Amino acid sequence: MQSRTTAPRSGRPRSAAADTAILAATREALVELGWSKLTLGDVATRAGVAKTTLYRRWAGKNELVVDAVAVLFDELELPDCGTLAADVEGVVLQFAAILARPEARSGLMAVVAESIRDEALRERIHCSIVERQKRLVLEGRARAQRRGELPPETHPGQASRTVDLIFDMVAGAVIHRTLVSAQPVDEEWVQRFTAVLLGGLAAAEG
Amino acid sequence: MQSRTTAPRSGRPRSAAADTAILAATREALVELGWSKLTLGDVATRAGVAKTTLYRRWAGKNELVVDAVAVLFDELELPDCGTLAADVEGVVLQFAAILARPEARSGLMAVVAESIRDEALRERIHCSIVERQKRLVLEGRARAQRRGELPPETHPGQASRTVDLIFDMVAGAVIHRTLVSAQPVDEEWVQRFTAVLLGGLAAAEG
DNA sequence: GAGCTTTCGCTACGACTCGTAGCGTAATGC
DNA sequence: GCATTACGCTACGAGTCGTAGCGAAAGCTC
Known part of the structure; x- marks a missing residue:
């Protein structure tokens, strides 16, 4: 806290x-x-x-809301569905379910907006919310590598940038779909999104 | 106005x-x-x-800021760089340049957050900002179809959903990279992102 | 020009929220 | 018991909000 x-x-x-x-x-x-x-x-x-x-x-409204919203992300877990695509779809649906809750919708965007001019607040959000999501990407990649669905690391630096890219694409797309386009993240959308993402990664890596 | x-x-x-x-x-x-x-x-x-x-x-702070920020997106144009990939990279860089300006960073996220509980505000944002961006996606797809880089329409309904998906992925990734991850959208990132996006679309469509 | 209409600048106002200070009281460790 | 810290409560100045009222200014129509 x-x-x-x-x-x-x-x-x-x-x-x-x-x-x-x-x-x-x-x-x-x-x-x-x-x-x-x-x-x-x-x-x-x-x-x-x-x-x-x-x-x-708490120092103010910003810090309080960050802590209040952060606990919503405790339930985020990486399900083991057998394939990389199914794992990704599961996580995206979980993330979308959290963003569908009104307390998350109202609070998250507002504190992120405030964090633009408040470095300490940005760090707080990063530690208590963002890093928790990013961990799932790392876990999913490691699991897919063990399955042989993804090739092992080539360069550690490049692998880190790839994780960052994937994270921005997944979280960004779900957030934009939910909060800007204001349309539901349903099964069909998740499947189409996952197909594009994984297909693109395979095409770019191979 | x-x-x-x-x-x-x-x-x-x-x-x-x-x-x-x-x-x-x-x-x-x-x-x-x-x-x-x-x-x-x-x-x-x-x-x-x-x-x-x-x-x-103006009815209040929200509506005023939407109008003030909307004009920043007037300069968004679709450059004709010869290939679809180059066009996408050009638009993404333009979009990132706008989001790099402090007045856009501070204002955009805040009004989007407010729009969650204000349907009229959401509509205002959609008309004056979002729709203007979405038009570029439609233009780019039509141009790529004329070039033969993308197949012509199959089903009009499915094509519309594909455009929505692309739009959420492009705008969402750039916004998340800029405002949440707080890292620069540089040439390298744009090229990697475009490669994944277009590669995924080709793999999903083909 | 006369007359009508709408906007503009200015002042003032009640209502509300903010963040803090001060005080007495309650709950713990030594 | 005693020191220390947290708590509830009240009160306060400061700041913002959104509105009302007024006289003056700027356009249009005749």
Whole structure:
């Protein structure tokens, strides 16, 4: 969360229940009010805590919403469906399911927009959300290499850039489809997308 | 802009100079302050108009910023570089150049985030920004078909979904690379991306 | 020019949110 | 018991919002 490293040794400890209540109240307020109309005073009232308690734990609205939304990505896992294509389709559907939830839709884009002018916030998002997604790409590639569906590493530098490219293409396409085009990520779209992506990678590598 | 259809016939006409001054002031404020700290009062002062004039023309901050950012996309054009791959690379580089400008970075993501809970705003963004980009995809496909690089239409419905898919992949990847990964869209990245995209399309269609 | 219509700049206003300070109280470790 | 920290509560100045009201300015029609 905010400062898990520094462990105070004496005095009254911070209520862990308050943390979860605040984050849940934040998601609830995101659903009902959206980002712009969400106020910290309202979140405090919903959570049953004082407004000052909120400010003692989070620097502001941005940091609070990042933490509230980040837990939604805990459920992201890489399913083992037997083939690379099926694995990719499974992850994309999971990612799309998270983005379909209103608290994620309202919060994610807003904090990313804020992070453009706030380097610390960008780092926070990167650690608690982005890196967790990127790990799935790395896992999927390693698994496909073990299956023989992908060739092993050639140059470590080039492999890293390829992972970055894949990650931007997958996450970018799903986000754009969901939040900009405002159209559903259904089975058909996922299959067509996966076919283009994997077909392109095979054509580019081979 | 706001209500171009209704044309008043008598009385003092609205100052067109004020419009451009306000939009320019909005972009200037976006660069200096970013989305969250941008206030309409400040924009009015920068533009040299009264705050009430702003509210007479735009419903609020969202609509104003959409119009201010939309003009940045006027310069988007489809270059004729001879091959489909070169055309795609050219458009992607143009798109990335726009997203590299701070006024676009600060404003675009924020209004898209707001549009999630505001259908009218989403429609406004779609007409003045998204549709303009999508037109380039249609043009590029038609040109590639004339060159023989792409097969002519099979089913009109399927062709439309393919265009949607391509559009989400191109725009999504560039936006994600620029605003989430915060890494530059340079020549190398564009070439690798284009190779994967076109290779995948060829593999999926053929 | 006279008269009508609409816009413009300006001021002021209530309502709201922000983030903080101060205080007394509650909960822990030593 | 004592020091230390967290908590709830209240109050506050500062800032923004969006609107109302006014007189003046700028166009069109006759």
